[in-house]
Amino acid sequence: MTLAAVAGPGLRAGEAHAALRGVTRVFPPADRRQAPVHALGPVDLDLARGEFFAVVGPSGCGKSTLLEILAGLAAPTEGEVVFEGAPVRGSPPDGVGVVFQEDASFPWLTVWDNVAFGLRRAGTDAAETARRVDHALGFMGLAGFARAYPAQLSGGMRQRVCIARTLVLEPRLILLDEPFGALDQQTRLLMGDELLRLWRDTGATILLITHALDEAAMLSDRIGVMSARPGRFIDMVATGWPRERDSTIVADAAFGEVTARLWSSLRAESLKALGGER
Amino acid sequence: MTRAGWIRIAIVLGAVAALEVTTRAGWIDPHTIIPPTAMAAALAGLIASGAILPDIAKTLSNVAAAFVLSVGGGFLLGLLIHAAPRLRRALDPLLATYYAVPFFVFYPLLIVVFGMSDLPIIVIGFLFGVVAMIIATLNGLDRVPRVALKVARLARMDPVSTALVIKFPAAVPHLFTGIKLAVAYSFIGVIASEFILSGAGLGYAIAYAYNNFDNPRMYALMLFILVSVTAVNMVLHGFEQRMLRRRGLSR
Secondary structure (H helix, E strand, O other): OOOOOOOOOOOOOOOOOEEEEEEEEEEOOOOOOOOOEEEEEEEEEEEOOOOEEEEEOOOOOOHHHHHHHHHOOOOOOEEEEEEOOEEOOOOOOOOEEEEOOOOOOOOOOOHHHHHHHHHHHOOOOHHHHHHHHHHHHHHOOOHHHOOOOHHHOOHHHHHHHHHHHHHOOOOOEEEEEOOOOOOOHHHHHHHHHHHHHHHHHHOOEEEEEOOOHHHHHHHOOEEEEEOOOOEOEEEEEEOOOOOOOOHHHHHOHHHHHHHHHHHHHHHHHHHHHHHHHO | OOHHHHHHHHHHHHHHHHHHHHHHOOOOOOOOOOOHHHHHHHHHHHHHHOOOHHHHHHHHHHHHHHHHHHHHHHHHHHHHHHHOHHHHHHHHHHHHHHHHOOHHHHHHHHHHHHOOOHHHHHHHHHHHHHHHHHHHHHHHHHOOOHHHHHHHHHOOOOHHHHHHHHHHHHHHHHHHHHHHHHHHHHHHHHHHHHHHOOOOOHHHHHHHHHHOOOHHHHHHHHHHHHHHHHHHHHHHHHHHHHHHHHOOOOO
């Protein structure tokens, strides 16, 4: 089964699919007695077309802020975001899909209507909408639940509804914010396989935020390790995995080396973040 | 039917039967209360003769107008106030103390402004219901998940469609509180206004029957109001329960 191949605007050779240039984010203080919170950056990042990139970092390091800036949901305080050669300025560009950490399914719509939501907003005709929704539901193993409401599903299935809702729009850049955070370990591995299959079939560029080092190591071409707040990239780890891969890679000797390197980069930062929260 | 449903019916039937027995036995003066069966018979007669149909039509249409205006207006005002946090902070204490004002004191003013018509009656019903709806809307909008609004922004929805397609359905469980209060307040506002100053409507008809010592007619009309309010509320309750079950929120 394949989803329609991604056909984005042509990019010049060597140009990044999406890029952050000197991006920072400073939150203004809640009241005058407090200092502004420097949450992120400066961050530079080039995502190649079709790359699977993961971001790991200690809690509170600005990972989600980075994702929202890249998605155009938040504006950077300084710096520039570029997607397919055009600047992104505080409003989401076409071709970017986001799967959020929290349950974003709409409880008032059936699973089918949830997945059809974006297509209907975009004015896609009914036959095409039905074709794509049925396909996405099958792909995510939700075919038997089309008429159920989200409240009748488990947390993992609701997250799959949200992934399907993003996929039907055939985004060229998919941003995932700890999408499997609420799932158990076995389900995470299987969902990881699904994600790899989807990535191969669509050719989309993926940015995955995760706190699970093994998840990042198993799925990604390249992993960015972020420092404690204000988040900056302190290490870039290329895994060198083949494009054809799945969760059995966790048994590979190189897998252990990747996770070990991630942890050695991250350990000191995680301790800092832990100390900072006390 | 559930066990609770049977108990509910038993309580209502028991109370009606007790009233029937005590009035029939003469323990309660028939000039004070007539037996429920006599009320029902009088109501059937009134409806069959068509004598009160114009009053029913007038009252129910006024109630419907007051209800629609309070729910629609309350939701819109709630949206506007919610979008302006500073205005909301300024209004909060006024909204909280609103129901301390006895609106009926404004009746003379409303007559001066709107004249002797249905309009002042509808306005009173509206004034009664609208603030309950505003408060329910604000509560509901406060609880719209932020992530749902992010999904709306990714779908590049404008503020109006975000309000109608995302905020409204997300807030529905809280809006129901306001809608149910708006029904009750619309009935109270309209019927009470008809009592004090109107030449038609159920409130007026009850006052008229009372002044003429026409107990069967008075109680028949009271029974009609009771039954219609209960019916409307049960329909709303049914909708609400179905909505809550779908969302996994029912007890």
